[in-house]
Amino acid sequence: MGKIGIFYGGSQKGSTYKAAQALINSFGKGLAELHNVSTASRKDLEKYEYLILGTSAWGIGEMHQDWERFIDVLVEADIEKKKIAIFGLGDQIEYPESFVDGMGTVFCRLPYKENVVGYWSTKGYSYYFSTAEKDGKFVGLALDEDSQPELTEERITKWVSQLRKEFQLN
Ligand SMILES: Cc1cc2nc3c(=O)[nH]c(=O)nc-3n(C[C@H](O)[C@H](O)[C@H](O)COP(=O)(O)O)c2cc1C
Known part of the structure; x- marks a missing residue:
């Protein structure tokens, strides 16, 4: 079993799924495993050392609807010791006032914010407002x-190398 569980929700258009797959490939064989939040359980969350949570933004600044159920599962789960x-x-052009707000909502609901790693620079993006921005970083x-x-590809490669350090995988 892999050490990292990637839980994604979204993908009416397939973008979140595609990104999740690219993350798996970038970590390399056997390290990370994929779960769709529409069917994942609390047990699935609890079996990994590290969690990666992914969502698209829908409505005006909402998480993808599949996350509405799973966020409650996440809040109840025993994940206190896990890095997340x-x-x-x-879409920063069409939704510049709520860019990646789904990610902001997932963060907002997380019980153990001190366990969050993988903060990311806002440089290179153009938008007015995002609930996913905290202290000048996403x-x-x-x-x-x-x-x-x-x-996307370059961002994923860089983020995975950052996470390898922050998860202390090397
Ligand atoms: C109805 C609708 C609402 C959206 N709302 C937002 C939004 O508030 N903020 C944002 O950054 N993107 C928003 N988007 C863009 C999607 O999050 C983006 O296209 C994403 O790549 C979709 O990923 P998915 O196909 O995996 O669900 C919206 C898209 C649609 C169609």
């Missing part, structure tokens, strides 16, 4: 498959 990283999909990796798809 978050990634969010959004609370996790922000990806924009709608207006910056050409940057």
